[in-house]
Amino acid sequence: MDQSIAQSEVKAAEPGAQASFLRKNMREYGILIALVVIMAFFQFATDGILMRPVNLTNLVLQNSYIVIMAVGMLLVIVSGHIDLSVGSVLGFVGALAAVMIVQWDVNFVLAAIVCLAVGAAIGAAQGFWVAYYRIPSFIVTLAGMLVFKGLTLWLLAGQSVGPFPPTFQLISSGFVPDLFGGENFNVFSLVAGVCLATLLLYLAARARRQEHQRGLVEEPFAFFLVKNVMIFAAIVYVSFLMATFRGLPNVFIVMALLIAIYSFVANRTTIGRRIYAIGGNEKAAKLSGIRTERLVFLTFANMGMLAALAGLVFAARLNTATPKAGLAFELDVIAAVFIGGASMSGGVGTIVGAVIGAFIMGVMNNGMSILGIGIDYQQVIKGLVLLAAVIFDVYNKNKG
Amino acid sequence: MDTILEMRGITKEFPGVRALDNVSFKVRRGEIHALVGENGAGKSTLMKVLSGVYPHGQYEGDIVYDGDVKSFSGISDSERDGIVIIHQELALVPLLSIAENIFLGNERATRGVIDWHETNRRTAQLLARVGLSERPETKVAHLGLGKQQLVEIAKALSKEVRLLILDEPTSSLNERDSDALLQLLSEFRDRGISSILISHKLNEVSKVADTITVLRDGAAVSTLDCAAGAVSEDRVIRDMVGRSLSDRYPSRTPNIGEVVMEVRNWTVHHPIDSQRKVVDDVSFNLRRGEVLGIAGLMGAGRTELAMSLFGRSYGTGIKGEAVINGEKSDISSVPKAIKAGLAYATEDRKTYGLVLDQTIRRNVPLANLEAVARGAVVDKHLEGEVAEEYRRKINIKTPSIEQATINLSGGNQQKVVLSKWLFADPDILILDEPTRGIDVGAKFEIYTIIRDLAAAGKSLIVISSEMPELLGITDRLYVMDKGRFVGEMASADATQEKIMSTIIKAGG
Structure with missing residues (x-):
């Protein structure tokens, strides 16, 4: 009885509700629309170079380490903190990997595991001061940034160390082999893309059906349909394009898994x-029996581990560890998270938003480079986009 | 007496709501005019129209002040005409001195260079007028709430105030400070300064007001002249809620069982000044199905006692033991205290109670997330059902559980905090000022919840600064003063006078 009433209410509200729903969720749709618009613009401006399979693959590879760190940074920022040290940690771990693999001939799997552990330990050490001694994270990680920049220089003795063995390089330059044995076309990549898209569609439909049964549906059907069809088409199209080049990069799989896992952790656990x-x-959380210190500590440890992973990916991509690796990466990562809708004061933000934010920055970098726009203008434009995104946020919040 | 202010036919609409509907309101020169009504009745909106927060053009109707039709375009405009509003949440900068606060934005300066001598001299004069004996250089952070309130009033005086608007000035003050404040308003009246007093405390209103205007659902329903004879509180309540509340407290027959908690020799030291005892050797017991009250003045150490019991959330050097259900319990952290069956609903909902930006749905299960999760995965549907259940059960007035708690009124926020703790299913529930700043109707609902919990065999400790409330809803009372329990009495035998005299005797 209750259910049918709730459902009829939903139906009656639907036509007028669309506008207000859009207003309420402007941020979520806004960022997705922004990415689509920016991609469309550069696709047009570069005469279609942007979406060429080789460039698309490149785009993913170029931004993979930013995306990996943005996932961890989102959690740090949501918990009300910030981590400025990630760029230096990335450089340090890359250097450590190079020293271990190239100079000491350590097996690369073992070296990678050690590197991840070291990253987590670095994050934990910083998180310890932030969480248990309440030292502002800005200061602790600013110190960390200097310390690990210095340690990178020391470890590499100011030199570049490389090259890595080919097996290690596969982390970022390798592609998933085609299990179906396609010649010029990676059938497996396409199949994997279609499977993923179908799975997402199925999950979305199932969630909506369950909400419907309980009379909790808020999103108008038209939005649901358009959004999911767009996501489905985009995934299938991208995997098709990549299949025509060399297939899915290994890093792409790693990224997709991280996004999926961390989205689940953030939303559902x-x-x-x-x-x-x-x-x-924080005070209310603490009085509700939440162990706030431990969670903040873990959030930083997790960030350190992801920075280490990004360090491995970056070193493998450059095929060398340089003292300059990771310079100013923290700024790109933090910018991506804020473009993605996170709030400076904590408590607000999504993993998917941060990833889209990273790709907005990535597409702009890539597109502007293709167009031959100078690095000077690129910086200015990126800065203005960050400012505009946050202004849009604050404006929306005040209005709502 | 002539009229200083007349608001004629004020209508103010927000998208979808008519907050004020053709309200007319008149204040005579040199009177204390009380404005009462339930939360959401439109009191604050009306005052925001008057003070220019909603500038001319955003509302319909006229404001006639001192014989002229005014069209204020902002607060600075209305302040120039001597209309000063003091908000419920004080707007002082804690780390600045009293003098700096009073002249903030209005500095005694020549060409940008501040004349500190003049500033301090003027401040000392103003402080004398409000009866505050503090040095002008004292930092506001070092003052109690009552004194901060006086600083606000001194600041208003510095602006040549002629019409002073006070929004719930006494909601966080103890009886003594409240009385002093009301006394001050009476002195102002004698000097020709008019005041508009917004308050939920009807006993205060009837004590000082010359006229009472009652707002309900955005309309002025009655204006009562106190000069023509005392106005009964029941009459005012009837106008406020639109029905008569035959009884302000729900009736109950206590069913009290065995002792569930016994606290022995509980001592707590101040977190910064670790020599100072904030709670001093307190022992008490609590029985099943009992509603236990803790009376006392502001600063007596009641909140500190409650928070230190609840997982040592306050204080250092905590000594003493707590026996729950016959066993010595470890309640040394909040998770352990919750596990031992304790819950503490804070006096400060916004700072300690709610995650304001999050929805009701997310706030309600926060203290017991495991119960809506399978393993580590939250079951969103179960979570929604739980929030919905509490919304219905304790009548949280909101269109949907997807509403962020920041958008709720005080009473409804309090109900969300209560829901959170009810869902954690404690045996012992400590409620700290459960009805502060909420309206008469919602208060009655909170009292009913307390009654039902006791009837269901829960034990409750209620801390309140409103003595009639404590007398009305508790079974037994402890009186606390300067960190010590100085008296214990059955609520049926207790009176306000008895409690006050216990405190005064202990102090002397």
């Missing part, structure tokens, strides 16, 4: 809920 609660109101 008790840990995720608690991190958002800490960022929203």
